Amino acid sequence: MSNDDIVDIRDLVAEYPTPQGNVKAVDHVDLRVRRGEVLGLVGESGCGKTTLALTLLGMSNPAKITGGSIRVDSIDILSLRKEELRRYRWAKTAMIFQSAMNALDPVKTIESQIVETIRQHTGYNKDSARRRVADLLSLVNIDPSRSSAYPHELSGGMKQRVVIAMALCLTPDLLIADEPTTALDVVVQAGILRTIKRLQQELGLTVIIITHDISIMSEMSNRIAVMYAGKIVEIGPTDDVLSRPAHPYTKALLQAIPDIGSRQKIQGIPGSPPSLRSPPTGCRFHPRCAYAFDRCTVESPGLLNAGATEAACWLVEKVETTEHA
């Protein structure tokens, strides 16, 4: 594992048991995240992105990890015992969960909630914890005098900032944000994303942003990883993934989104996401792919070098061989 990589996931498999058989939510995924980078993990519902992120916290329930390895800053997550996991969580890796802002305790002030989080993980006494809360609130652009407010007195954007402050209270190295702006209005969304970006720069964080909205990545991430049916199908620098995607799914996804002012025709992707209980043979995307050929129905491709990006697509090799011919 290179020193530059803070996250090193190799051949990870996470499965859900269902009455009809096991469902692979994460299906042989390799992922390396460089220290200090912002990685966008993009995909539609059911692609496994949240499950993948949860494994970094040692939380994937009810899915069970049945294969592969997860290393965060050289720590082997899968071998940690309960107590070690508890110490690892929040101190090394923290997460902003989807809809966390709605899960804030309505009967406690935001100060007391952050204090509780701090004291659960450290030996801070109440006063030092309170001072830390004031620092944290300023860090996320909330006036510290508002620490005695209750969640319902705050706007959606402010609640999300409180959640971010809670995630940062132990100065983690790795921050995972799961759909951090989905429930927010577009203006507030811009503010929150900018805040996350600033925090990343100020604190030297490594950030993984999970979203279904690939367009927010253009301003946020260094690299984008696109997931489909439990696999990473493309990964590369943000600009390259957005402007020169190699994988047909990425291409189709980008064509499905109207971009303001571009006036291009948008196109949906025919068919529907595959059943993970009985996925298609070979490449998971082939039933919906405009370019599928016979190899695609038989063999599932791993990530192959496609120039600027890596893509799990046999077309990449096809092009190469024709180029070399």
Add this chain to the structure above:
Amino acid sequence: MRVLGWFSALWRYTKIVGETTSGKIGIGLTAGFFFVAIFAPWISPYAPTATSGLPYLKPSLAHILGTDDVGEDLFSQLIWGTRGSLLVGVTAAAISVFLGVSVGLVAGYHGGKPGEVLMRVTDVVLVLPLLPLLIVIASIVPSSVFVVIAVIGILSWAPTARVIRSQTLSLRARPFVDASRLSGMNDLEIMVKVLLPNMLPLVVLYGAFAAVSAVVIESGLDFIGLGSISNLSWGIMLYFALGRDALLRGSWWWFLPPGLMIALLGTGFILLGNGMERIVRIRS
């Protein structure tokens, strides 16, 4: 066609309830009691008021539960008593549920001033003490099953109304209710054909609880002598058991079975209700 829809919904729910052991027991007990009540004339070995043996006989093959003080077969009385108890329980519960659902639906769907008024009335009924009131009424009015059924029904609908109203409010917020309006359905149709079926498990749940409570109250009234002797029920059996020295004589085969039946019927209804609660939880 629409009636079929109701039955198929009920059948589906019954199957879900039957998935758990407690649900199976609930269905079994309730169905069993209904069966006995309906087929009493064919199941019962003797007519309940016929002198079929010597008085105060102990249990034997001819008289499974012995006989009472005038030689009437107690087992037959128990079987026929199912009819009496079930009649009161189910009818009173039906009245209670009907009133409660109607009030709750209207209050929840229309809201505003009429809804407020209905809820205040509900609040008043909620705090009325049922049993004392019943005792007072029963001692004034000549004893009649119908009075008892009516009073239980009229005084116990309030909790149902509150729950149904709150459920109506929450369902009302869902787009398919608005869509039903846009589809041209009128308010009554929406309440009865759209909202009510979606609340069926809750209604049955509260119906079950209402039935249990009605049976117990009725038995209690009978026991203290305010019931109607002409309607043979388990409560009446207990009344006679006490009055005709069954306790003194230690004739447990007289006073134990009716009480046991009341408890079993109550259990059956409650388990059924619990099973319905599962459905409510699953769907919401």
Add this chain to the structure above:
Amino acid sequence: MKPLSTPEDFVLSIEDLHVHFGGKKIVTAVDGINLKIKRGEVLSVVGESGSGKTTLGRTIVGLSRPTSGRIILDGNEIDSKNKKALKRLWKRTQMIFQDPYSTFNPLTSVYDSLTIPVRKFKLAKTPSEVRARVEDVLVRVGLDPAELEGKYPNQLSGGQRQRASIGRALVVEPEIIVADEPVSMLDVSLRAGILDLLKNLNEKLGVTLVFITHDLAVADYISNRIAVMYRGKVVELGPSHDIIDTPLHPYTELLLRSAPRLRGEMRWSEKQDLILKDTSKDFQGCVFYPRCPISVDKCTTSEPPLVEIKKNHEAACYVRYEQEMSKR
């Protein structure tokens, strides 16, 4: 988008509409809107939460009652208190809801949900006519009637459900369909299909579409005109491309700056959305004043009216009006 034939043919006219909710604490959802909707156009109503766009949509179809003001459909005023009048209204205006997962009665088959309006509005006489009409509409929205036979909503995917709900709205052959965020709860890959379907229905059948959304990109893609709403008022109104390329109102500019783009920068600094000027409770000025970067004194005195500043392009802003006038 293709030009409309008779630009002054308005199918719906909204006059000084106010919609308030609540007893003890009054919530003003719609605060004085004057809007004329052209027959056959696609008008997007864009705004964030709290803008009143959903209430406006619901009032147009008669699900919410105006507190004051009128809505005139094809020359007839809508009487939302009269149940019979409402039923007649629903033959002519229909709605598509945001959440495909709760837009159908879970206990009724999808097919039956579509036959109900046909029967209620007496749009067909015999059962076979009813059937034919429903099947026709299902095909139109891209669903296979044979596949849908006997299916209940939970047996269909989100995309299919939304198509079916479009079918339900379409089956009465309404003049106006109000679509309330019809794609925001669908996966990205499914949205284009639904949007194109709606566009298609508008172009082929001439159904006027009022499209409610928070997403400017979607609004730009699908509509002829855009109305931008802020706190219950329309602050800008004009042809879609003009609004997107040359916005007039500072709020529209704010929305455009904040919207994520696939290519290009988000031009919004972190602190700017926290600009908040204090105003007293009886503040009578422009509703956007507290957040506005270009405000002047006049903005605190009274509410700017929605006026034409560029050709067919209206905005409610004193500053922009002055700027445009001084150019001429």
